[in-house]
Amino acid sequence: MAKDLTIILEDRPGTLADMGETLGDAGINIEGVCGLPCEGKGVIHIIVEHAAEARRVLEDGGFEVSDEREVLLLEVENQPGSLGETARKVADAGVNIEFIYVASNNRLVVSADNLEGARAVL
Numbered sequence: 001m002a003k004d005l006t007i008i009l010e011d012r013p014g015t016l017a018d019m020g021e022t023l024g025d026a027g028i029n030i031e032g033v034c035g036l037p038c039e040g041k042g043v044i045h046i047i048v049e050h051a052a053e054a055r056r057v058l059e060d061g062g063f064e065v066s067d068e069r070e071v072l073l074l075e076v077e078n079q080p081g082s083l084g085e086t087a088r089k090v091a092d093a094g095v096n097i098e099f100i101y102v103a104s105n106n107r108l109v110v111s112a113d114n115l116e117g118a119r120a121v122l
Helices: 015-025 049-061 082-092 115-121
Strands: 003-011 031-037 041-047 063-073 097-103 107-112
Touching: 003 015, 003 031, 003 097, 003 107, 015 031, 015 049, 031 049, 031 097, 031 115, 041 049, 041 097, 063 115, 082 097, 082 107, 082 115, 107 115
Parallel strands: none
Antiparallel strands: 003 041, 003 063, 031 041, 063 107, 097 107
């Protein structure tokens, strides 16, 4: 199962570059990323192949990793309606999507309040 890391950055120029360079210098590829400002901070979600190693590298580099959670990594068609179809299946199962973003190779990263319930319908 895939793991999403949540990294909290200062909301200023260069912090995202610093994070990306830290992972890149360690040979860690970012397969999916989502970032938003929130209350003066940058909240970044990433998917990497080896989450434990990425977490160690980030923390050793002085970055705050605030969460690590299992998520679904789903291959989807890049066509109109794909998101709606996926979200409808989850909703009809009574599962709430907590966050969702796109990763490389037409994949969706999905976090839900009931991951097993979401996995069962997807």
